[in-house]
Amino acid sequence: MTALRTYFTPVWDPRTWATITYLVLGLPMSIFWFAYVVVMYSVGLSLAIVWVGVPILVLAHWTLRPIGTVERKAINTLLHADVPPVAPLLTPSSDRRVATTERWRRWMQDMWRDGPSWRTLIWIMARIVLGPVSFVLAVVSVVVPFALVTTLAVAVAHVVGIVPVSGDNQAAIEAIDTAAYWIAVGSPVILFTVPMFGWMVRGLAIAHRVFGRWALGPGADQMVQAATERAELAEQQIRIDQELHDSIGHMITMNIIQAGAGAHVFDTDPEFARQALKNIEDRGRAAMGELDRIIAAIRGDQPETRAPLPGIxxxxxxxxxxxxxxxxxxxxxxxxxxxxxxxxxxxxxxxxxxxxxxxxxxxxxxxxxxxxxxxxxxxxxxxxxxxxxxxxxxxxxxxxxxxxxxxxxxxxxxxxxxxxxxxxxxxxxxxxxxxxxxxxxxxxxxxxxxxxxxxx
Structure with a gap:
């Protein structure tokens, strides 16, 4: 029974209808993006000899990133592809220490070497083929099951007498009766055929998700860089935790011990109690200095502004x-x-x-x-x-x-x-x-x- 329910699940699963929506909308989107890219690159390349096309080429290539963002949001929303965002390109004004001309040169170089932009271009070129095919299959997956179920319902209604056929052509009436009878007899086959189109849609969704994660997501180098940054952040957090535990924790422990000793002899040895309070104050100031040093390390202050680490x-x-x-x-x-x-x-x-x-x-x-x-x-x-x-x-x-x-x-x-x-x-x-x-x-x-x- 569980297997039977699983087989028929695509018929009423919202994800199936979300996928059909994505595939249907994919046709106009793919035509629009393809036309935009072809026109922009064609005009830019044809006019590049007189330098007028260079800004057009730059604009066309720069807009691949926003196109990829739109496509990524669509595939994540409707197909639940979970495509992670790509790291943004640095703008020409990111590093003010470099001359303006050099910043623009680096930005242009990074843009033309940008892997996500070229993968988005490949996605657009592939979608002009996948879009019409997916659109046809999506329409078929809706129309054919609807036609089958409607035909089956009419045939059953005719067999049981709910929808009678009247007329003078007895041969046509007998043909209709025979067809309705055999359609009703074959109703299990028809009902088992309907989910097949849902599973076909799910297969298309899987293909789009796999292709989308490669074309619209970060590349292997960016994933390695992100993993490295996470590891460095985790290492820094562990180092800060150790510094806080080792230095600040030790001073607080010593203060607690001395505070307890001072309170114990407060009446019998007030001089010791006063010295204990003085030591607690000095150690508290030292703890604040250690905390300042750790915070300076977090902020990234220059090494010469930090206090030296204690040694042997x-x-x-x-x-x-x-x-x-x-x-x-x-x-x-x-x-x-x-x-x-x-x-x-x-x-x-x-x-x-x-x-x-x-x-x-x-x-x-x-x-x-x-x-x-x-x-x-x-x-x-x-x-x-x-x-x-x-x-x-x-x-x-x-x-x-x-x-x-x-x-x-x-x-x-x-x-x-x-x-x-x-x-x-x-x-x-x-x-x-x-x-x-x-x-x-x-x-x-x-x-x-x-x-x-x-x-x-």
């Missing part, structure tokens, strides 16, 4: 800020000169590890160790169990540790993060050279297992 030399300041916020942090560092990218990654690892300890293990002792491990920079941040009764600032979303892993992997390093001896351990190994050696020089090194992952 700023880790000591980060440790002092954490201690000022009330964290118990021990710091041991012996590291060589590191590339800027490695230094920024090291700062990010330590900052996120301290933030993670402040969120999930408030009051715990934290130890930070940075040292050279053969051809790499090793980072280790360990925290113990949280203090009894300590209140966590908030749960956090766990994105920071995954961000650490992604950044270190991009630099060719390795990292690990997980529970250890009742606390939590974050370790990272960043290569100081092009690649990370697989050889484990010191088995007692806390980063030896990270190298084992490389050699596995």
């Amino acid at each position: 030399d700023d880790i000591g300041r980060l440790i002092e800020e954490s201690r000022t916020a009330g964290m118990d942090v021990s710091y041991e560092a012996e590291f060589p000169q590191a590339p800027a990218a490695v230094g920024r990654a090291a700062f990010t690892v330590v900052r996120e590890a301290l933030t993670n300890a402040a969120r999930h293990a408030p009051g715990a002792t934290v130890s930070v160790r940075i040292a050279q491990d053969a051809d790499a920079l090793g980072i280790e941040v360990l925290n113990g169990k949280p203090s009894v009764g300590a209140q966590r600032p908030h749960g956090g979303g766990g994105r920071g540790l995954s961000g650490i892993r992604d950044r270190i992997t991009l630099l060719g390093g390795r990292s690990s993060a997980g529970p250890e001896r009742g606390g939590f351990a974050v370790r990272a190994l960043l290569p100081l050279q092009a690649t990370l050696s697989e050889e484990v020089v010191d088995e007692s090194s806390p980063w030896a297992r990270l190298r084992e992952k490389v050699s596995a």
Whole structure:
């Protein structure tokens, strides 16, 4: 029953009648566009020798884009082709830094090389053939089923006596009776023939949609460019998210911790409370500076107007800020000169590890160790169990540790993060050279297992 209903669906489906409308309107549209293009290009080419035809040719080719837009809207509205729009051509006034003559020369060059314009021209040339054929088939798909159904209805009405035939010619009456009888007997065949024309219309719609997506939509190069732009935008959004999470999130966490500590000793140690408020103010101003830097990056300000990104030399300041916020942090560092990218990654690892300890293990002792491990920079941040009764600032979303892993992997390093001896351990190994050696020089090194992952 489902198959039977599916077979007869084109008869009453609105999409079938929308397609018929498109195919019928396609004949006058195709004739109009074809006549316009042929006349404009013929006149332009014939008069090009005296330069009068050059503006006509330019106008004819320039109008192919608007024609493509009209055709694209028609095929999307009536055939639901979902043809995406094409990227607009740059106007001659798009780049004021270039001389006027050069801008116009580039615009003319881009216009004549414009793929969507030439594909629209191919669409117009093909439509002058497809238009009449599709028009005839669309009319046939309406007239023939209507004639069949009407004939069947009259024949059945005659057989049952609703539409009698009168006259003196008995032979003609018998011929009509016989024809009506056999038409009524063959009614299943006639009824099953009617949807065939609907399916024919659907086939024409599919052909037009496939051809229209190629001729009226963006080309492969534009689709690749659009995909690249989307990827770059997504990458920028991820980078901004990481910057906000790493820098602003760390400062807010430290402020929450210090605010809680200040409120706890507000009556017993007012001097500490005042210093806590002062630290919160300073850190808030620093957070605003970081936010300004991120916004400047979004706006595309010149690099010289931006504040430098924190590196490995700023880790000591980060440790002092954490201690000022009330964290118990021990710091041991012996590291060589590191590339800027490695230094920024090291700062990010330590900052996120301290933030993670402040969120999930408030009051715990934290130890930070940075040292050279053969051809790499090793980072280790360990925290113990949280203090009894300590209140966590908030749960956090766990994105920071995954961000650490992604950044270190991009630099060719390795990292690990997980529970250890009742606390939590974050370790990272960043290569100081092009690649990370697989050889484990010191088995007692806390980063030896990270190298084992490389050699596995």
